[in-house]
Amino acid sequence: MSEVLVLVDHVAGTVKKPTYELLTLAGRLGEPSAVFIGGTDAGQTVADAVKAYGAEKVYVIDDTDIRDHLVAPKAEALQQLAAGKDLAAILLPSTAENKEIAGRLAVKFGSGLITDAVDLEADGTATQSVFAGSHTLTAKVTTGIPVITVKPNSAAPEKSAGAGAVTPFAVTISEAARSARIEDSRPRAATGRPELTEAAIVVSGGRGTGGGFGPVEDLADALGAAVGASRAAVDSGWMPHTLQVGQTGKTVSPQLYVAAGISGAIQHRAGMQTSKTIVAVNKDEEAPIFDMVDFGVVGDLHTVLPALTEDINNLKS
Structure with missing residues (x-):
């Protein structure tokens, strides 16, 4: 069965709900594998969380050379991880940052790209809600590895025990990808309300x-x-x-x-x-x-x- 890579959406190692939704959808396409880009000390914690939703493998990518930069290093990391694998698809939560990562990945692989999907079928056909929800269409990638971003709350997370085997993966980030650097960031003030x-x-x-x-x-x-x-x-x-x-x-x-x-x-x-x-x-x-x-x-x-x-x-x- 082909692997499906799912980029983990998290805050400091705390996995967010869209990840579980994507793992549920990934299970329809093939064997779900989670990709965690973050601190290696949080790798096992993330694995314990995602394996309950079907993740057979958890690739842990150290973000030391990634965290202070924009999206290019993450795209390179995913490209290196995906190279040579038999993949059914690469799924990412549909955020502004991830849609840019997805676009870069699609270009690197010469693959088709689908953004803002709201459902996925077993054959890879994606459903999209377009024109402010007034029309629904279906699309399927026919060239290369399908790269698909999925809107949050598109699927109900379903628990399905996976092995959750932690696999560290070392990446090499090019100087070109690190040319834009984040000089300062400030956490949003906590409100005590849910996301x-x-x-x-x-x-x-x-x-x-x-x-x-x-x-x-x-x-x-x-x-x-x-x-x-x-x-x-x-x-x-x-x-x-x-x-x-x-x-x-x-x-x-x-x-x-x-x-x-x-x-x-x-x-x-x-x-x-x-x-x-x-x-x-x-x-x-x-x-x-x-x-x-x-x-x-x-x-x-x-x-x-x-x-x-x-x-x-x-x-x-």
Whole structure:
């Protein structure tokens, strides 16, 4: 059975949910193998996590010569690891950085590239949601090793015991790949809330907040939820782009999605339409968001959300 390489998405060795999703999809295509680029001391910890989702091998690549540079060294590392292997595909979580890595890999191998897939079949056929989710298409790489990036929350992680054999892999990074260097970085301030793309509950605010995200954040904290924002809220400077949900933001698929003051433009719907239960609060009863919700409240979010937050906190006390 051919190997499928899955690039591990992690923070300081803590594996993130999209990795488990990709390992589940990789199991449809062949034998899943995880690729961890990070500190070698975290290799076994990562292996213990990913083997529960089917990883037979865990390639550990020391990031000493990689971590302070941009994407080129990672692309070279994956190229060297993949060289000479019988691979069914290389899968990466669909982030801005990984899509650039995937593009570089495809060029290096002369392979076809598929980005932002939302599903994979056993024969390698990928499903993509395009034009802000208004169309669905299928595509398949016919030349070289398929390089595919997959949107987070596209598959439910399924546990499947794998060997998780740790295999250190040494790489040689060229000077050209190290020509761009990261001189400084600062960690994002911790909010205590879950990561947006991994949260089971998301509360998002839009233009209707008028820039006052207090009620949205209070409700999110009461529910143990992540906070999201529409493009209108981000473009207005009310919230950072890292919290934008939509076609040009992040794709979420939580168990519960609360849209407060969001009209429901197709750009936003593309990022949250696969949520299991959708609740909307909007003053405009004709807002397009109401066409796709499970529960809708016509009212002022600045009145509705605080009342809901108070009730939730009372139930918790």
